[in-house]
Amino acid sequence: MIDDAKAKGNIRSEVEKRLRPLTLPNFITLTRMAIVPFFVIAVAEGDFRLALWTLIIAGLTDAFDGWMARRFDMESIVGAYLDPIADKLLLVTAYVTLTIPMGQAVVIPLWLAILALFRDFFIMVVVLVLYLVEDIRDFPPSVLGKATTFMHIVTIGIVLLANLTAMPSWIPDACFYLSFVLIILSGFNYIYRSSRFIEVARQERADGSNDASA
Incomplete structure (x- = not known):
């Protein structure tokens, strides 16, 4: 007792x-x-x-x-x-702010900002669906996801530096296109991982039902 x-x-x-x-x-x-x-x-x-x-x-x-x-x-x-809400708030705000022309020498391309925002929205929808439909509560970020977030931070920093000092145009351009590649790859990776999570969750439920009926 x-x-x-x-x-x-x-x-x-x-x-x-x-x-x-x-x-x-x-x-x-x-x-x-x-x-x-x-x-x-x-x-x-x-x-x-x-x-x-x-x-x-x-x-x-x-x-x-x-x-x-x-x-x-x-x-x-x-x-x-x-913590992740604070991170997303800063990244999304920075991307949107640096996309709007306000006299900057270098801005983040509109197409990249839209793609980045769509990716974040897509991830939120996927996580919500996994939770509501499949009761999957743990969906840790992937290596590609972390790399994409890191590249977003680097891109924001490079754009700020490019507006402070003289910088070859290929440097921010390289950041833009590398961010684009990572956004696409991480998006497909989230789709693949989501399908795998669903398969595992359904298999565990099926195994649990079989054990209960045995």
Whole structure:
């Protein structure tokens, strides 16, 4: 009885810890979301140095809050959802802002911004469908997905630098086309992985039904 009560207490404590919204890593994540408007204002006013520093600070805080959560046992369900939302908010805002001509020497092509936004929307729809239809709750990012996100960050940084200093045009152009290739490849990869996840989930349900009827 004592052991059962202790076990239940440990489970309750773990659940409460995982659900806690106000942790230092989550506060840092919220701060990262709060600096997004400063990026937009900096680009609109032609202050690409400030915009670049905003991007760097966002990247550093992204790495720091994740490390802190793992190192000091501050991981939470709220943080697991909040962190990718903050990342997407910055990337989408930066892509859209740098696509709009506001006197910049170099802008992100409209076709690339549309393709990147469509990919993110497609992924959200796929994840939602997998959850609602197949009850698949865990859909970790692939290597191609991470590479695409990394290339988005590099592209944003290169465009900002190209508006700060003289840079050969082939450098941002190479970033644009490499981003295009990765977006396409990661899109097809998500389709393939989704089909595999569905097959595994259905097979597990079928095996469970067979075991129950045996």
